[in-house]
Amino acid sequence: MKIHFKRGSLIASVIVLLGTLFTASPAGANTAYENCDDNRLCLYTAESGQMKPDGSGSAPLPRTYEAHISPPGYPADFENATISFWNRTGYWACLYSESKWGGTVQAVPPLSKADGENELSPAMKAAGVSSHKFAPSMALCFTGYERCADGYLCLFKEKNGRGEMVMLANDVTTYAPTWDNQVESVRNRTDKIACFRPGTASSTEKWTTAAPAATYSRYLVHAGDLTNLTAPYADSISSHHLDPNSDFDEDCKP
Incomplete structure (x- = not known):
């Protein structure tokens, strides 16, 4: 028995097959979500x-x-x-x-x-x-408070311990221009009370609050605490002192 092929159909099929095998992908094409290993x-x-x-x-x-x-x-x-x-x-x-x-x-x-x-x-x-x-x-x-290492006072330029951070272990009488009046949140991982001031260590500047109406020369953050600063303290701190006393001596009274 002879088997007869339709020549035109055979050629067309071969062309389609070759086209499928050898047609190049467009330049720069890549598969979705490839080259991503586990974890x-x-x-x-x-x-x-x-x-x-x-x-x-x-x-x-x-x-x-x-x-x-x-x-x-x-x-x-x-x-x-x-x-x-x-x-x-x-x-x-x-x-x-x-x-x-x-x-x-x-x-x-x-x-x-x-x-x-x-x-x-x-x-x-x-x-x-x-x-x-x-x-x-x-x-x-x-939040970004977890970045603060044990033993340090950490200052952040955004709320909730986010944004740029600096870690300090000692008193600072005047913050550098990049941090002066730019602190919005704090974490105190020292064993001391952090006493923040609105000016330099020798300044007599004070903060004024409307309700209740009062003035304050210090803002306290206790050892182990973290906090977002609110008005009038946010973006208004220029120096700090770490007070080892738990009885709020004269240097750290608000």
Whole structure:
């Protein structure tokens, strides 16, 4: 028995097959959410886990971070470049719009991608992602007090221990210009009372409160305490003294 082929159909089938095998992908094309290992936070520069092509037309690799790495900032070429992400860790990934964990914050659940309700918020897209940290709960994305080491008085430029931080172990009679009148929250991990002043150590400046109407020359933060500063103390501190006495001696009376 002879088997007859329709020549035209056979040629067409071969062409289709060859086209499927040898058609090249567009320059710079990459698969969604690739190159992201387990227990990593992977940051991508395009939507849906893709990377924008570089100058050569090739797609670079995403930036990836293990769960114990919480950088205070990114290299200049990746600053504010994140558009999508894949959090393959068991921790919350806390994304911040400013370096040193400040500015706008977005908490990314464990084991989630930037799709649906977990996409970057409009506010975060507008501001850009500049730093991140990992946290065991969503609530801890909105505070940064845990950065303060034992034995130090820590000052923060944002509420809830967020933003830029400085750790101090001794009295400071005059804050540097980068910190003078810029403190918004405090954590005291020393064994002393932190006595804050509105001016230098020798100044006679005082704070005035409206309700109740009073004036104060000191603001106290007890050993082991943390707090957000409110008016008139927020952004109005210029020096401090660490008082070892528990009976509020004259140097630390409010």
